[in-house]
Every structure is written in structure tokens, then in C-alpha cells.
Amino acid sequence: MTTIAKVDRGGFIESWHEGLAVLLDEDGGVVEEHGDVHGQHFLARSSLKPLYAAGLLGQGVVIENERQLALACASHGRLAIHSSLAADMAAALGVDEDELQCPVTESRDDSEAGRFAHMCVGKHIAMVAAAKQQGGADDYRNAEHPVQQRLRAVVAELTGDEAQASVADGCGAPVHSTTAVGLARAYRQLAVAGGSSVEEELLRAGRAMISHPEVIEAAGKPDTVIGSVFSAICKFGAEGTVAITLPTGVTAVTHCFDGARRAATVAALDMLVRAGHIPADAVEQNAEALELRHPGAKVISALA
Template identity: 35%
Template sequence: MTQPQPICEVWRGPFLESLHLGHAVITDDTGQVIQAHGDPGVLIFPRSSAKMLQALPLVTSGAADAKGLSEMRLALSCASHSGAPLHIEAVDSWLSDLGLGEGDLRCGTEPSRDKELRHQMIRDSQAPCQIHHNCSGKHTGFLTLNQHLGGGSEYVDPDHPVQRACREAFEDVTGMTSPGFGIDGCSAPNFATSLQALARAMSFFATAHSRNDTQSRAAARLAAAMRAWPEHVAGKGRACTLLMRAAKEPLVVKTGAEGVFIAILPGRGMGIALKASDGATRASECAIAALLVSLGVVDAAHPDVARFMTPKLHNGRGVEVGYLRPAPSLFAG
């Protein structure tokens, strides 16, 4: 087994203080590996980077069209949103159109990741609800599919028709039978796969617009929705939103917990998947930005790229004391 490789360096003054290790894979339009760092076969939980895979049955089943879902709602079904007012309003409206409410969600509660709203809620002694959870859009998509399938209320149960449909779609586009699952932070099953298989799935999405089968048409719609509504996929100041906006060509990027990141490049038919071994978000953001720079998808000098690829480190007095940078090997592929 190939060992994890350096992906992100942390410098303080003239010294390398810390080093993040990880794995990264780029696949071509056939799903074959064209660049690898570390072990392409490493088994991972994709976490939220797989939300567009989990949303596939929402579209392929006909549920999305039966409920007249807008492109914005399709983007929300793939989102790890910040719980900002625009996200809260959008999810609440969607639930209302389904004749459902916050109590029908099974994602659990989470404080808003939107700083202004979170602080205002604290001042108002207002407790967060499930709609504030970053996965509430995905779960509202699950509820939409569940209404279409006629399943029971516990749609996060691994044996529920919704989750069986998600697993079938997941294994179909990764091209790999999942060896099992863990329960994600939002209580839904998260299916394990290899990093190479996850990148292969992103190549499937990247080439979906060139095919006309049901699964491919669904993948193309979801990817297009994410590109069109980047603010709803993540939010203000977030890497997913800013990198998609900074791109010089069509691009979808999606973060996942514990240092996972994916990218879909429809213009090239390419997919990218990476995992920081220590689960550090700063490392995965740095590495995905670097790989996109190495491919010419974004410019290193763009401020919304530099803030993730080469961020400055400051102490409590605001003095610049160091910086992050990608491991040079990421540019050697």
C-alpha cells in the first residue's frame, strides 16, 4: 500500500512547522487515473463530498420533476450550506411546499455557520433548529424522494427505500461495491469507497452531459445546478462557493468533513478526489486549490484562490507570523 504523501506545508518564520499528509487522485473522461499522490485505493468515507451522488435518486426517480423542483432546490439538495438567512428561507419554503416542517427532518440541530445570524440568535436567546443544519437541504431532498416512494418517516434508516436507492446510485457511479457504511454527522448512512472510485464518480458527473441515459441526465442537471447556485451550495466566504466563482471554466467543487474534497471539470471530463489523512480542512482546501491551479482551472493570484492555497497566518496582534502552501509535489503531476 502506498503511503500518504505531503499535500500541505505550514511555515512559521523560516521553518517548516507542520506537514499535512494525504492522498489525491485525478481521473480522465474514462475514469482512469491520470495523476495520483499517495494511494488511489485508500478506503475513505466521502462524507459530504458525495451529496450529489445521494441526490441522484431524487432526479432519476421522477420525484424532482413531480414536485417541480427548481435548479436552486437541486443545488440545495447537494449543499453543505452555512445556515445563513438565504439558506434557512429556501429550505423552510421547500418544506412548506411539501406540506412538511422542521420536525420531519432527521438531520439534527446545529448552530448556524453564518456568523452574523449565529450571534444574533445568541443575543435573542434563540436556539438553533434542524433547518440550520448544513445538511438540511440534502434531507429535504430525501423527504421529497420519500414522498414519491411512499416510505416511512425514518428515511435515514439504512434499510429505508430512500437509503437503498442512494446506495444503489452510489455504487453505480463509483463503479465499486461499497464495503459498508458509517453514520454521518446528519444521521444518514455514508457509504465507504476508495478514493479512486470517488474520483471516477466525479468523472461520471463531468462527462454526464455527453450521454442521454437517465442517470447521466440526472448527474448533468445536478452539476449544472451547483454551478449556477454556488452561494446555496456553501455560502459567504466558503471555499466551495469562492472557487467555483473564481474558475475560468465550468467547475464544481464540494467539501466533505474530515479533509475530503472533490472537483468536477465538465469541460475536460475529469474528476478529482482528495483526502487529508489527519482530517484537516485547511489542508484539503489548500490541496484542492493547488490541483486546480496546476491544471489551469483557476489562477493562483486570484484572491479567492490564494486565501485557501497560500493563506497567511497571523497572531493575536495581527502580526503575520507564517503561511500555508501546497506541497511542491502537487504541481509535479
């Protein structure tokens, strides 16, 4: 086990977090690694959404609106602006709200509750659209559905990792295990043109994410803050995964085994700072929004 972050309260180390961390350079080479980033599988959860989006585009789902494509990659902030965007996306793809199987969810701003308010709705809209093209969407979340079988293959193709586990995510759709270096190599393709058709679709998804960080989470939330401040792609996955890709293709992926997003965030940013890719003062200026500073305490990287 490798300690990737600690909580410092007035000079006393109050807690610490074990995990994985890897940094790729512009050419995709591993320049820093902590833990078994090549062999240890974990569930990247919603960090896989951009890969799914690329796979769904490849299955014939036509998402011409860039903000709607960003929503397919997002874990949105459950605000009215997100639900409205989801409704527009569903209408554009010929999907009814009652066809979606993500849970009915309360909004954060007293707007209408429903499936469009669920953080994973963009992914689900695209999955239903793909399933309807292939004969039926009643069981589109089933791991044996052709849409899900293709998405599992796409994740394996983009990461180079054959999943050791495929299980239900919190929204009920399948999620597949991968390694830190595999996820990092896939994320690099969000910014760097590849040769295959699915890599080209992944590049499209990456452009949408960079252009619309407010869709990826919400104003003042870590993914949107990192995306806005550093013109980057940033996507968290529940239970402690963070992936950050810069426009150059430099990519940091971290996973915290105790599920702490804050630990994964500070470790990923620390690798990028120490390698000279982002300024330390910009991280410090946004520490509270990034959940790295708390009353009397701060989360610090343990990787240096």
C-alpha cells in the same frame, strides 16, 4: 502514506498532512495520483451529496427549482437566506419541518434556529420526499429503508466502488465509503453527459451547483469561493475530503487522513494549477478565504 500538504511558517515546516490525491483529465483518464487512490476506501461524507441528489431525483423526487436542487447538494452556511430556501424547498415537496430528522441547529446570523438551519437540510428534505412516496418517512435515515438502499446502490454505480462501510454521518443519515478515483469519476459526470438515467440526473445537479455556488456553502467560504472564481463545482466533506470539477470535466479529488480541509484544498488546487487548468494567481488572491494563509504561516502543497 503520502504527504499532500505542509504548513510553512517563515520557511520552517511546522506541520504536514498525509492523504490521497487524484486528477482526471477531460476524458476521465488519471493523469496524476498520490497514494492508493484505487484501493484505499474513506468516507467522503458531504462530498457524496450530489450523488445522493441524483439518486433521489431518480426515485421520483421532483425538484424543478435550480437553487433548491443546489441546496440538495449543499452543506449550506447556516444563514437566513439558506434557511428560507430550505423552507421553500420543503413546501414545494410537501415536507414539514418536524418530519426532518437532521438536528435542530443555531444559525450564524441570529436568524431563527431550527432544522432548516442545519447544513444538511436540503439532502434531508429530498430524502423525506422520496420516503413519503414509498410508504413512510418515520425511519428514512435507517440504512435498511428502501430510499437508503437505493442511494447506496447509486453511489456504487456512479463511483464503481462497492462500499466497504456504510455508517451514520454527522446528520444521522447513512454515508458510504469510496475511493478517490471512484469519487473523481462520479464527480466528472457532474459536468460531462453520461449515458445512464442516473448520470443524466447527476449532470442536472452539477448545472445547479455551478449556477448557484452561494447555496453550496456561503459567500467567503471555500466551496463558494472556488465555485465562483473558477466556475467550478466544489464540495468538501467533513474530515478532509475535497472534490473539484471544472466545466470541462477535469476533476481533482483529495482526502486528508487527519481531517484537515485546508490540506485537501491546497492539494486539489495545486494539481489543477500545475496541469494548466486554473491560474495560480487566482488561488493566491483568494488564499485567505480558502484558509490557505494564516498569520505568519501558509499552507502549501507537497505534491509537485
